[in-house]
Amino acid sequence: MNNYDLSKVGPEKSQTENISPYMSYGGPQILKINDIELKFSQSTNAPKAILHMETKPIQDPSFTPAEGAAGKIGKVACGVYMNSDTLKKEFLQKMKTIASAVGSEEEINKIKSEDFGEVVKKISDVLKGKYARYTIVAKEYPKSDGKVGITLSLPKFKFVESENANPSTIVVFDKTNKYHYMAINGETSNSFSNSYNGDRKYNKYDSSPIPDNPNDPSIADLPF
Numbered sequence: 001m002n003n004y005d006l007s008k009v010g011p012e013k014s015q016t017e018n019i020s021p022y023m024s025y026g027g028p029q030i031l032k033i034n035d036i037e038l039k040f041s042q043s044t045n046a047p048k049a050i051l052h053m054e055t056k057p058i059q060d061p062s063f064t065p066a067e068g069a070a071g072k073i074g075k076v077a078c079g080v081y082m083n084s085d086t087l088k089k090e091f092l093q094k095m096k097t098i099a100s101a102v103g104s105e106e107e108i109n110k111i112k113s114e115d116f117g118e119v120v121k122k123i124s125d126v127l128k129g130k131y132a133r134y135t136i137v138a139k140e141y142p143k144s145d146g147k148v149g150i151t152l153s154l155p156k157f158k159f160v161e162s163e164n165a166n167p168s169t170i171v172v173f174d175k176t177n178k179y180h181y182m183a184i185n186g187e188t189s190n191s192f193s194n195s196y197n198g199d200r201k202y203n204k205y206d207s208s209p210i211p212d213n214p215n216d217p218s219i220a221d222l223p224f
Contacts, residue, residue, distance in 0.1 A: 019072075021073065023054070023055050023074035023136075024074070025136045025173065027133075028161075028170050029133070030056050030133055031054065031131065031132065032053065032056075032131045033129075034053065034129070035052040035128060036049055036127070038050075044081065044083050047117070048082065049077070049079060049120065050078070051077075051078050053074055053076050053134075054069055054070075055071035057071050058070070076136060076153060077154070092119070094156075094159075097160060101133070101160045101162050107126045111126070135159050135172070138180070139151045139182040141184065155171055157171065158170050
């Protein structure tokens with residue numbers, strides 16, 4: 001006959017053990033920008049903007065953040081390689097949308113420069129450290145070791161709003177929507193990605209094909 005001694009049975013382990021230091025796709029979620037980095041195409045030298053983002057601080061004692069962080073961090077692509085003034089203006093349009101969400105419109109409207117890199121640096125200085133509500137989309141890609149990586153990016157419409165916006169009008173992440181989550185085989189998450197258990201890292205910066213937002217604020221007063 002079994003002898004059940006509950007004094008020798010421990011409680012269930014916390015589901016928050018071994019929390020990843022890296023943020024993931026989804027949303028709405030509260031994030032801040034720590035930096036804006038420009039990556040350059042090896043073939044054309046066109047720049048592409050990468051947002052270094054972070055969640056609010058994680059209070060769970062089992063959480064070990066990356067160096068210099070208090071929350072989960074991640075790199076989020078903002079658009080494509082900007083090989084034309086039109087694409088650069090679309091990027092600046094997104095930055096003004098974020099500025100509006102964090103209450104920094106007046107500051108960002110003061111930025112003027114003939115050098116695009118200098119403009120991006122000044123924008124980063126204005127926006128960094130200010131929280132807003134974002135939605136982050138994702139796209140899988142095959143890695144050279146046979147595993148699957150994930151790119152994180154901003155949608156092109158309704159991707160950000162004030163942290164305290166009420167009612168919320170931001171797009172809600174839907175993993176079954178191919179514009180929110182693109183699996184490696186070109187389908188939605190109901191196929192390959194749901195059954196794949198391989199390693200996923202956030203070190204690619206491709207942008208998902210999200211429709212343009214006709215309601216983004218004008219960038220006519222932000223020359224570069």
